Amino acid sequence: MARKSSQWLAYIFLLPLLAVIGGLIVYPLGTSIWIAFRDFNPMYGRSAFVGLGNFIQLLSQERFVTSITITCIFVAIAVPAEFLLGLGFALILYKNIPGGRYFRTIALLPYVTVPVVVALTFRILLNYRGGLVNYVMQSMGISPLAWLSHPRLALFSVVVADLWRWSPFATLLLLAGLRSIPNNIFEAAEVDGATAGQKFLWVVLPALKPTILVILLLRMIGTFKVFDLVYMLTEGGPGKATDLISFYIFQLGFRHWELGTAAAASYYLLLIILAITIVLLKRFKPT
Amino acid sequence: MRKTRLISLVITGLFVSLIASSAVAKTLSKQEIVDKAKVFAGITLNVSMSGADIGFIQGAVSEFERTTGIKLDMMAVPDAQMYEKLMIGFMTGTAPYDFFDFMHRHKGGVAAFAMDLTELNAEYGFNVSDVLPLFRPLLYYPTDAGSKTDDPKIIGLPSDGDFHVFFWRKDYFEVTGLDPDTPPGDIDQLMQFAEQLNEKDLNGDGRLEYGFGPRMSRWGAHIGYSTVMNAFGVDWFYENWRPAINSDTGVEALQWWLSTRKFSVPNYQELSWPTMYEAFNRGDFAMMWNFTSTRQIPNLNPAICGISLPPAGPFGVPYNMTSGASLFAITKQSKNPEAAYLFLRFLTCPEIHKKLTLSGDGDIGVCYKYTLYDPEFQAEYMYPGSWKLVQKVCELTKDLVPAQPLCIPETKVLHEELDLRLSEAYSDQLTAKEALDKAAKTWADIMVKGGHYNPGAPSYDPAYRKPDIDGIYLK
Numbered sequence: 001m002a003r004k005s006s007q008w009l010a011y012i013f014l015l016p017l018l019a020v021i022g023g024l025i026v027y028p029l030g031t032s033i034w035i036a037f038r039d040f041n042p043m044y045g046r047s048a049f050v051g052l053g054n055f056i057q058l059l060s061q062e063r064f065v066t067s068i069t070i071t072c073i074f075v076a077i078a079v080p081a082e083f084l085l086g087l088g089f090a091l092i093l094y095k096n097i098p099g100g101r102y103f104r105t106i107a108l109l110p111y112v113t114v115p116v117v118v119a120l121t122f123r124i125l126l127n128y129r130g131g132l133v134n135y136v137m138q139s140m141g142i143s144p145l146a147w148l149s150h151p152r153l154a155l156f157s158v159v160v161a162d163l164w165r166w167s168p169f170a171t172l173l174l175l176a177g178l179r180s181i182p183n184n185i186f187e188a189a190e191v192d193g194a195t196a197g198q199k200f201l202w203v204v205l206p207a208l209k210p211t212i213l214v215i216l217l218l219r220m221i222g223t224f225k226v227f228d229l230v231y232m233l234t235e236g237g238p239g240k241a242t243d244l245i246s247f248y249i250f251q252l253g254f255r256h257w258e259l260g261t262a263a264a265a266s267y268y269l270l271l272i273i274l275a276i277t278i279v280l281l282k283r284f285k286p287t
Numbered sequence: 288m289r290k291t292r293l294i295s296l297v298i299t300g301l302f303v304s305l306i307a308s309s310a311v312a313k314t315l316s317k318q319e320i321v322d323k324a325k326v327f328a329g330i331t332l333n334v335s336m337s338g339a340d341i342g343f344i345q346g347a348v349s350e351f352e353r354t355t356g357i358k359l360d361m362m363a364v365p366d367a368q369m370y371e372k373l374m375i376g377f378m379t380g381t382a383p384y385d386f387f388d389f390m391h392r393h394k395g396g397v398a399a400f401a402m403d404l405t406e407l408n409a410e411y412g413f414n415v416s417d418v419l420p421l422f423r424p425l426l427y428y429p430t431d432a433g434s435k436t437d438d439p440k441i442i443g444l445p446s447d448g449d450f451h452v453f454f455w456r457k458d459y460f461e462v463t464g465l466d467p468d469t470p471p472g473d474i475d476q477l478m479q480f481a482e483q484l485n486e487k488d489l490n491g492d493g494r495l496e497y498g499f500g501p502r503m504s505r506w507g508a509h510i511g512y513s514t515v516m517n518a519f520g521v522d523w524f525y526e527n528w529r530p531a532i533n534s535d536t537g538v539e540a541l542q543w544w545l546s547t548r549k550f551s552v553p554n555y556q557e558l559s560w561p562t563m564y565e566a567f568n569r570g571d572f573a574m575m576w577n578f579t580s581t582r583q584i585p586n587l588n589p590a591i592c593g594i595s596l597p598p599a600g601p602f603g604v605p606y607n608m609t610s611g612a613s614l615f616a617i618t619k620q621s622k623n624p625e626a627a628y629l630f631l632r633f634l635t636c637p638e639i640h641k642k643l644t645l646s647g648d649g650d651i652g653v654c655y656k657y658t659l660y661d662p663e664f665q666a667e668y669m670y671p672g673s674w675k676l677v678q679k680v681c682e683l684t685k686d687l688v689p690a691q692p693l694c695i696p697e698t699k700v701l702h703e704e705l706d707l708r709l710s711e712a713y714s715d716q717l718t719a720k721e722a723l724d725k726a727a728k729t730w731a732d733i734m735v736k737g738g739h740y741n742p743g744a745p746s747y748d749p750a751y752r753k754p755d756i757d758g759i760y761l762k
Contacts (some may be wrong), residue, residue, distance in 0.1 A: 042378040128554030149556035237505030238556040239711035254371045256700045
């Protein structure tokens with residue numbers, strides 16, 4: 001009897017959480033699924049059921065296919081670069097260099113900077129005539145580049161801005177991972193005559209596998225969803241050079257009011273992220 | 288006999304002046320508006336306003352609150368998100384606003400949610416003829432390029448009016464042997480001047496300057512390009528709503544516009560309208576066309592900068608009305624429409640409109656006659672003689688036909704598609720014809736969804752015609 005009443009009590013305490021989850025996650029999720037199967041445009045009052053029509057229509061839309069492609073390229077460059085840069089900084093910070101504590105704090109500042117500020121800062125830095133980057137290049141005798149106007153350079157600039165902001169996140173996690181490796185493993189490796197490189201390859205990296213998986217997963221998901229940088233730096237331009245999928249979905253949903261198509265596009269994005277997540281989980285499965 | 292004739296002349300004169308004075312009511316002064324608004328003391332009005340305006344307009348807001356007893360709950364909305372925020376609020380029924388401002392090019396979307404002000408205008412004696420002729424079409428929906436109707440509504444009063452003008456650096460002209468006081472008269476001359484001015488160190492700073500600065504950023508690309516369309520006489524649609532942007536003349540227009548890039552700064556795709564001003568002021572290029580801006584133009588040095596009408600294209604001098612002009616409006620669901628309307632009249636009354644326009648901070652362009660012809664205003668308006676330019680443009684609209692901006696519910700979507708394709712052409716991802724053909728195809732799909740091809744749907748009212756509404760231009 002007492003056990004039953006304590007069970008009921010548990011459910012009662014869970015109710016607020018369930019209400020929040022229901023209101024903030026389940027209901028919007030359910031609504032977006034409902035919308036994805038409809039020709040839903042509130043501007044014209046359209047809400048007809050179209051089945052898979054939105055999903056099929058998207059596959060024939062050049063802009064959707066292009067934005068997915070550009071996003072995949074962006075992710076394929078940005079995520080490994082963030083990881084490698086983060087690993088480099090983590091290895092440096094792992095050694096007890098003089099002033100390391102202060103350097104650690106400074107190195108994490110980009111991570112805590114508001115994304116809009118990051119974008120605006122890079123817009124100023126990369127300005128063709130007045131930006132610091134071209135100024136330094138010109139003082140070294142190198143011709144200035146149109147970082148945000150040239151189609152290839154524009155995507156590269158967005159990658160660099162994303163790299164600057166998120167490498168500290170990788171650094172933070174990898175540093176924690178490094179610190180968690182027991183010293184006796186390194187000692188054992190030294191006894192076996194391992195070089196620094198061999199220790200890194202056969203001790204450090206395997207020990208960091210779970211951390212690496214977390215970084216790759218979280219950054220992959222985050223990079224697929226990048227919106228603020230594109231919105232503030234390039235607005236998807238020049239042309240379609242930085243027309244990432246999140247920006248396209250935003251335009252489709254909140255400027256064109258084609259909410260059904262936008263919902264369908266976001267579920268395509270979800271499927272892609274899920275597929276890559278499954279691949280990563282299998283690849284990094286503990287042996 | 289003479290006495291009788293004299294008496295009849297006096298009576299006739301009195302009668303005529305009585306008729307004349309009653310035909311056009313006197314514009315309400317600030318004090319008159321305040322007196323009328325006092326009956327609503329104690330209520331709160333919810334106001335949505337552009338974030339760029341809300342700071343500088345605070346003085347007027349405080350004065351209205353203090354003198355009328357009406358409280359104003361001001362909500363700032365960033366310019367770039369104004370359309371999305373307003374439309375989401377209106378469509379979901381969550382917008383609490385009584386009063387809002389919006390950009391003219393968004394009229395097609397917001398018109399359904401704005402109150403028809405015809406009756407309130409009549410009740411409170413608003414004279415449409417007080418609005419400068421160039422901006423009079425802003426008030427009505429629909430009268431711009433769009434669906435024909437016999438029953439246009441007044442859905443707002445202009446808060447800000449601007450149009451594209453041409454700027455040039457007199458100092459650069461002089462250095463290269465051009466007459467510093469004579470801008471190019473047509474687009475061929477523009478290209479000649481641009482070539483002469485291009486890639487030279489015109490100011491001795493050791494860096495190259497360029498001939499021309501075209502507006503080619505992706506956001507709002509259609510705005511800069513629509514001036515080119517106007518110069519070539521390219522319309523948005525044919526009468527049957529088939530897109531006309533990719534006509535032979537349309538392709539020719541875009542090809543010409545693309546050719547200006549060879550005399551332009553390499554980062555032309557970064558240039559939005561305010562950064563163009565900064566770059567021009569900095570001396571990066573010698574010529575540009577851009578909005579009249581009471582915030583930006585005062586930063587220019589009148590000794591070395593000239594302003595004139597844009598150079599003529601094959602169709603004539605372009606009057607680009609697809610610009611950033613804004614209106615104040617009342618929402619249909621407002622519970623206090625009269626109080627909101629009186630706040631609107633307060634902001635547009637002679638005393639306040641002059642003050643706001645002269646302040647320059649909020650980028651409010653003159654759009655009322657009583658401001659333009661005010662001697663104090665003329666003495667101080669943003670740039671020596673610039674009020675004369677506005678006057679000239681308004682006078683010329685009586686004889687020439689400016690392009691009506693597109694104002695249908697689909698306008699925003701159509702413009703964004705055109706922005707994307709133009710941007711692809713600007714970055715050589717597509718040719719001019721490919722870009723316009725792709726845009727036209729998407730436009731046609733959008734128009735199908737909007738029902739414009741259904742039997743019985745109103746035909747397209749072309750951009751190049753005087754509106755049917757009597758008195759919009761001519762009075």
